[in-house]
Amino acid sequence: MHTLNLGILAHVDAGKTSLTERLLYAAGVVEEVGSVDDGSTRTDSLALERRRGITIKSAVVSFALDGLTVNLIDTPGHPDFIAEVERVLHVLDGAVLVVSAVEGVQAQTRVLMRALRRLAIPTLVFVNKTDRRGARGDALVRDIAAKLAPGAVAMGAVRGLGTRAAAFTPYGPDRPDGPGDPDGAAFTGRLADVLAVHDDALLADYVTDEAAVTYRRLRKGLAEQTAGALVHPVYFGSAATGAGVAELTAGIRELLPAFTGDPDAPAAGTIFKVERGPGGEKVAYVRVLAGTVQTRRELPYGDGDRAPVTEKVTGVEVFDQGAAVPAAGVPAGRIALVRGLAGVRIGDAVGAAVSSAGRAEDARRHHFAPPTLETVVVPERAADRGALHAALFQLAEQDPLIALRQDDIRQELYVSLYGEVQKEVIGATLTDGYGLPVSFRESSVIHVERLAGAGAAYEKGDTDTNPFLATVGLRVEPAPPGTGVVFGLAVELGSMPYAFFKAVEDTVRATLRQGLSGWEIPDVRVTMTHSGYWPRQSHAHQGFSKAMSSTGADFRGITPLVLADALKRAGTRVHEPVQRFRLEAPEDTVPALWPAFAALDAVVDAQVVRGGVAVLEGEVPAARVHGLERRLPGLTRGEGVLESAFGRYREVRGPAPVRPRTDHNPLDRKEYLLHVQRRV
Incomplete structure (x- = not known):
C-alpha cells in the first residue's frame, strides 16, 4: 500500500x-x-x-x-x-x-x-x-x-x-495557453526553461533539437524535479x-512522491505529537517508517539522551476515511495513534529507530525560530499552585517549546511564548480543560548569552574549597549559533564510572540554562578536562559509606561551581532577538518614518520605490515590533503594510538586561555551598 x-x-x-x-x-x-x-x-x-x-x-x-x-x-x-x-x-x-x-x-x-x-x-x-x-x-x-x-x-x-x-x-x-497562444507552446517553453536549470541533458536537447523535448518528457521531468523539491x-x-x-x-x-516502506522489516518510527486521552493517559502520534507497530507487543522508545524504555502497546488506531479506527497494527508509511507508552515524549524514536541517534536528533532539530517571549502564569486561587504546575507540565509535554521554567525561590512559573494569542490559548486551556483560572504577567523578551571567549576551571575533590568527593575540570568555548550545547571529553572514558560522566554532562546542560546574567547560553562547546572519584568503600564490618565513596550527587554538586568559574573567565555578552521586517508604504510618507525607526532602534538596510510605493527592509528589536505596528497607521495614513519574522540574535546595545536567577546561584560560592550541603 x-x-x-x-x-x-x-x-x-x-x-x-x-x-x-x-x-x-x-x-x-x-x-x-x-x-x-x-x-x-x-x-x-x-x-x-x-x-x-x-x-x-x-x-x-x-x-x-x-x-x-x-x-x-x-x-x-x-x-x-x-x-x-x-x-x-x-x-x-x-x-x-x-x-x-x-x-x-x-x-x-x-x-x-x-x-x-x-x-x-x-x-x-x-x-x-x-x-x-x-x-x-x-x-x-x-x-x-x-x-x-x-x-x-x-x-x-x-x-x-x-x-x-x-x-x-x-x-x-492540446489546451489553449491563453490569448494569442492557442497551441500551448508558451507553457511548454516555460516548463522547459524551469526544468533545464537542473537538467543538463534537457538543456542540451532544448538548445539543439527542440523536437526531442516532448511534452511527455517534460511531464516526467516535472514529476522528478518536484519530488526532489527543485520545482x-x-x-x-x-x-x-x-x-x-x-x-x-x-x-x-x-x-508528489508516495512512501513505500518495508512492512516485513523490524518496526521503526518517530513520534511527532503527544496528547492526553479522556482518562489522562498519553496518546502518541507515530509515523511508522518500517515494519508494523502492533497492539499487545512490546515497543522500545527513546531519544538518545536517556536509556530506552520498553512498554507494551495497549491500543493502536489508524486514520481511515476521515476517522481514527482501532486496528491490530499499522504498517510502514502510515500514521497511528498508539496507547500504552506512558513515558513517551515528542521527538522520541520507536522500535528499531531507537538505535539510530541521528533519528532522534533530527526530530528535535528546530527549523523555525525559538520563542522570544515569556510570561509568569499566576493562579487566581493560591491553593491551585500545585495543580497548575502539574497542568503546565502536561501542556509542556504536548508542546516542548512552551519550556516550563520554575522559580523555586519566588514560587513562580514561567512559560515561553511566540505571541499574545498563544497566551490566550494557554489561559483558555487551563480554565476549560483543567478548571484552573489563571492570569498572566506582562510578557517580557527572552534574551540569550553568548561566550565572549574561552575559559577553564578545575576543582580537586575533598579539599577545603571543594567538600565533594569529585574532581572536575571544564573548558568552555564559543560555538556557532545553532550548534547547541556540545559536551566532549578530554579524559579517558574509562577513568571513572560512566554514570559520573553522565551526571556531569546533565548538570552542565541544566546549569547553562542560566548564564552570568541569568539568560540561557544556547551555543557552547564544553570539554571535561579533569576527572577523579573515590571508589566504593565501607567501614569495617559495615556496608557502603557515602562519606568515603563518590556518588552522582558529588558530581552534580561540584559541576555548577566549576562551570560558573569557567564562564566567568570566558565572559558572556547578552544578545536580544531581532526581527527582519518588510514595510510597504506610500513614498511621500517615508520621511515621517525615519524618526520612528531611530526611536525604535530599527535599522533599514534596503529601500526600493516602485510606482509611488516604497518598500523598506531592515531589522528591529523584537521588543519594539509592537511599537512599530502601533505607530504605523498614523505615519502612513493607514496604508502601510508591515511583515516581520525572526531574523537573528544581536548583542544588546547599552546596559545588558539581567534576569533574576531561579536556582541557588553557583556564582555565589558561599551561599551555594550552604544550600547544597544543608540539602544533602
Missing part, C-alpha cells in the same frame, strides 16, 4: 482549513463542506479553534486517492503556533503551501517555504481565493518565484479572475467554490 503524508501549510487566513475541507469533500470523506466561520470543520476540533476560527493544533485525517492512502495533516497558520508546524515537518512526504490570491506572499508564507526548501520537502503551491475581488494571477506567480521559490511554474490559467465564476484551466499540449508547480482555485481542487488533487497524485 502506497502512502502519502501530506501537510497543508499557510499564513493565517489564506484558506488552509477550507481547502482541507474541500479535499475531504472531493474524496467523499464528508457529505458537505464544513465552514471555518460556522465552526463545522473536521480538523478544527477544539472549542477554542471553533470560537476563534483558527487552527491551533495540527490534526490528521485520511482519505483514499486512486489506490493511494493520503494522511492529510492540517497545521496552524498563525505564527504563534509555529511549534505545531515544527513537529509535523519531519514526518511529511510532501506539502501543499496555500497562498491567498488577494493578500499574496505574506511573512509566514516565506517562513514556511524556507523551512520546506531547507528540508527538501516536495511542495505544490495552491493559490486560493481566486474568486475574491482583488485576486491576482500572473503577477502573483512572479511574486512567488521572486519571494518564495525560483522554480515556481504555473500549471494553468484562471478565467474570470476576481469573480464568483473564476475557474482554473490547466495547461497541456514547485502552482495551481489556482477557490476552496469556497471548489474551483481548481480537482486539478490540485490530480497534481498531488501525479507529482
